Amino acid sequence: MTVTPILELRGIDKSFGPVQVLHDVAFSAYPGEVTALVGDNGAGKSTLVKCIGGIHSFDAGEYLFEGERVQVNGPRDAAALGVEIVYQDLALCDNLDIVQNMFLGREKRRGPILDEATMEEMAARTLAGLSVRTVKSVRQQVSHLSGGQRQTVAIAKAVLWNGKVVILDEPTAALGVAQTAQVLELVRRLADNGLTVVLISHNLNDVFAVSDRIAALYLGRMAAQVRTTDVTQSQVVELITSGRSGDLGLATTNGATA
Amino acid sequence: MTTALHPEKTAAQPPSTVDGIRAVGRDYLDRLRGGELGSLPAILGLVVLCVIFAIMRPVFLSNLNFANLLTQGAGSIAIAMGLVFVLLLGEIDLSAGFASGVCAAVLAVLLTDQGWPWYSAVLAAVLTGMLIGLVLGVLVARIGIPSFVVTLAAFLAFQGIVLMLLEEGTNISINDPVILAIANDNLPPVLGWVLLGVGVGGFAAVQLRQMRNRRRRGLTTAPPVLVAARIGGLALLGGIAVHLLNQERSRSLVVDSVKGVPIVVPVIVALLVIGTFVLSRTSFGLHIYAVGGNHEAARRAGINVTAIRVSAFVICSSLAAVGGIIAASRGHSVDPNTGGSNVLLLAVGAAVIGGTSLFGGRGRLINAVLGGMVVAVIQNGMGLMGYSSGVKYAVTGSVLLVAAGVDALSRRRAVRR
Ligand SMILES: Nc1ncnc2c1ncn2[C@@H]1O[C@H](COP(=O)(O)OP(=O)(O)O)[C@@H](O)[C@H]1O
Numbered sequence: 001m002t003v004t005p006i007l008e009l010r011g012i013d014k015s016f017g018p019v020q021v022l023h024d025v026a027f028s029a030y031p032g033e034v035t036a037l038v039g040d041n042g043a044g045k046s047t048l049v050k051c052i053g054g055i056h057s058f059d060a061g062e063y064l065f066e067g068e069r070v071q072v073n074g075p076r077d078a079a080a081l082g083v084e085i086v087y088q089d090l091a092l093c094d095n096l097d098i099v100q101n102m103f104l105g106r107e108k109r110r111g112p113i114l115d116e117a118t119m120e121e122m123a124a125r126t127l128a129g130l131s132v133r134t135v136k137s138v139r140q141q142v143s144h145l146s147g148g149q150r151q152t153v154a155i156a157k158a159v160l161w162n163g164k165v166v167i168l169d170e171p172t173a174a175l176g177v178a179q180t181a182q183v184l185e186l187v188r189r190l191a192d193n194g195l196t197v198v199l200i201s202h203n204l205n206d207v208f209a210v211s212d213r214i215a216a217l218y219l220g221r222m223a224a225q226v227r228t229t230d231v232t233q234s235q236v237v238e239l240i241t242s243g244r245s246g247d248l249g250l251a252t253t254n255g256a257t258a
Numbered sequence: 259m260t261t262a263l264h265p266e267k268t269a270a271q272p273p274s275t276v277d278g279i280r281a282v283g284r285d286y287l288d289r290l291r292g293g294e295l296g297s298l299p300a301i302l303g304l305v306v307l308c309v310i311f312a313i314m315r316p317v318f319l320s321n322l323n324f325a326n327l328l329t330q331g332a333g334s335i336a337i338a339m340g341l342v343f344v345l346l347l348g349e350i351d352l353s354a355g356f357a358s359g360v361c362a363a364v365l366a367v368l369l370t371d372q373g374w375p376w377y378s379a380v381l382a383a384v385l386t387g388m389l390i391g392l393v394l395g396v397l398v399a400r401i402g403i404p405s406f407v408v409t410l411a412a413f414l415a416f417q418g419i420v421l422m423l424l425e426e427g428t429n430i431s432i433n434d435p436v437i438l439a440i441a442n443d444n445l446p447p448v449l450g451w452v453l454l455g456v457g458v459g460g461f462a463a464v465q466l467r468q469m470r471n472r473r474r475r476g477l478t479t480a481p482p483v484l485v486a487a488r489i490g491g492l493a494l495l496g497g498i499a500v501h502l503l504n505q506e507r508s509r510s511l512v513v514d515s516v517k518g519v520p521i522v523v524p525v526i527v528a529l530l531v532i533g534t535f536v537l538s539r540t541s542f543g544l545h546i547y548a549v550g551g552n553h554e555a556a557r558r559a560g561i562n563v564t565a566i567r568v569s570a571f572v573i574c575s576s577l578a579a580v581g582g583i584i585a586a587s588r589g590h591s592v593d594p595n596t597g598g599s600n601v602l603l604l605a606v607g608a609a610v611i612g613g614t615s616l617f618g619g620r621g622r623l624i625n626a627v628l629g630g631m632v633v634a635v636i637q638n639g640m641g642l643m644g645y646s647s648g649v650k651y652a653v654t655g656s657v658l659l660v661a662a663g664v665d666a667l668s669r670r671r672a673v674r675r
């Protein structure tokens with residue numbers, strides 16, 4: 001395996017006050033592949049994603065992008081690298097409409113004036129391309145949308161920018177069966193188009209259906225990063241629940257991976 | 259891959275006018291039902307109050323009183339417009355009243371005691387406002403003290419600063435003719451018509467250009483009839499107002515002729531237009547709404563939340579300075595009560611009664627103007643009916659409470675759906 005990962009984290013430590021949430025975490029994601037990030041509630045998946053997105057700074061560790069060490073000090077830095085994230089809580093402004101949310105922080109302008117028409121066109125085109133869920137008008141306020149529609153807007157926001165890396169933190173949690181299938185199909189399609197996709201999910205059937213690799217976090221430590229084809233579902237369950245499975249996983253509590 | 263999605267495009271043939279209007283009406287009703295009442299209660303309240311007062315006291319409708327109403331409301335409307343920026347963030351500025359007092363005192367001291375020219379004194383007063391806002395904003399946004407506490411402390415402190423500036427409470431009279439003109443003089447009648455023409459023409463040009471641009475790109479537009487109605491409505495209401503204000507309203511023509519649009523009116527309108535442009539057409543304005551709606555989402559979008567918060571306080575206190583200048587002009591002097599007593603409450607009342615949410619994220623500058631008119635009408639009308647100040651305050655307070663109640667209920671409604 002000589003392919004360099006587009007996104008690589010090494011030795012990430014992250015504490016909130018006295019509580020250390022991430023311990024020496026290593027994580028890699030590759031172009032054209034879906035990497036599933038799994039782990040129990042509270043394992044630190046969302047925290048890791050926020051570190052990647054520049055929302056949280058980490059206490060120690062390296063952030064490499066396309067093989068180069070980079071400094072990501074805020075959401076704008078991550079966006080500039082081409083990292084787009086659908087956060088678990090979606091991070092939408094209820095009082096703004098769909099277009100405004102999709103372009104928030106990166107509005108199209110003509111001089112000092114917002115270029116509403118261009119943004120509206122681009123938003124409508126992106127949503128049409130996803131065709132995941134009915135939205136009456138792209139000028140609808142997000143507060144008027146259902147859970148699934150909000151999820152779609154958040155995903156469309158990430159797709160809109162043609163990023164290199166798309167990270168989805170539990171994107172199907174609020175979705176029904178049909179919509180979940182559509183999101184998974186989209187995830188696969190993005191990766192097949194050469195993008196790097198990171199998918200966080202609790203549903204191992206979904207994970208095995210779409211992912212190329214699986215990274216399992218256990219209590220803030222990376223238990224294992226494996227190829228999906230090399231493991232069985234029950235092994236992944238063991239990694240999630242106890243941090244190890246046979247010769248896979250954490251050897252000791254100091255976070256060494258097998 | 260269904261094509262269930264309806265991107266907002268008008269296909270080959272645009273919908274008929276009737277359908278378009280019906281759709282707009284339906285959207286509006288939907289929004290009302292969803293709890294977004296906006297300015298509607300204020301407009302209805304304004305109409306009802308005017309009818310009641312006009313019946314009870316016909317003098318309420320006199321040209322003189324109409325002009326009075328506008329100059330009476332102008333100071334607190336300016337402060338209320340500033341408060342909208344802070345309220346949009348879900349914060350409050352309880353010191354805006356006395357901030358206007360401090361700025362007015364600075365103006366008076368420089369103008370009368372130091373003999374500065376009016377423009378330098380006005381600039382200094384507005385800069386004082388900006389500085390005040392900067393301090394408040396930094397304390398709230400960077401240090402993280404709740405705005406309620408910061409501005410309550412500032413409320414007391416500014417009261418003291420006014421006293422110090424005025425050397426223990428003497429009042430300073432304003433003699434500069436330019437400053438006095440702001441709230442006491444009127445435009446020449448012709449200029450009133452010219453300004454109205456420019457305003458309506460500009461509004462029409464912006465609306466039509468926007469409509470043409472969206473049409474060309476195949477995006478939905480408001481039905482042309484509606485756009486025409488908006489422009490016509492503005493022209494009509496503006497025309498009536500200018501016409502009434504251009505009537506002679508002097509009681510004794512022997513002494514002086516008084517007619518024309520009070521100068522404060524174009525001042526307020528200019529602030530309204532500029533502020534509305536900033537809030538609705540620029541990234542900065544959008545970011546204010548975003549921070550007020552969900553500051554964490556705004557942060558994750560890369561918006562500098564702290565800078566937005568600080569600038570909202572700067573704008574608020576700067577507009578308070580304008581309010582203070584108007585008050586100084588109207589009162590011909592500045593005393594320790596300028597910006598004190600009920601000024602802040604009336605301004606907060608104006609913003610909230612007009613439909614600005616106390617919970618952040620919802621509101622427009624026109625809310626402050628409409629709410630300010632409601633407050634001014636209550637004060638003025640009840641004064642004409644001979645009620646005491648006590649009753650006026652109690653009624654204004656109740657109206658504020660009702661408006662805040664409407665806001666809270668409509669928010670609950672919006673959250674529940
Ligand atoms: N901002 C925060 N402050 C303090 N603790 C936090 C914060 N965010 C997350 N945590 C803690 O970090 C741990 C990991 O949380 P999270 O990353 O959300 O887990 P996951 O997404 O895997 O369910 C949890 O114990 C959570 O309580």
Ligand SMILES: [Mg+2]
Pocket residue numbers: 045046047088169
């Ligand atoms: Mg999580």
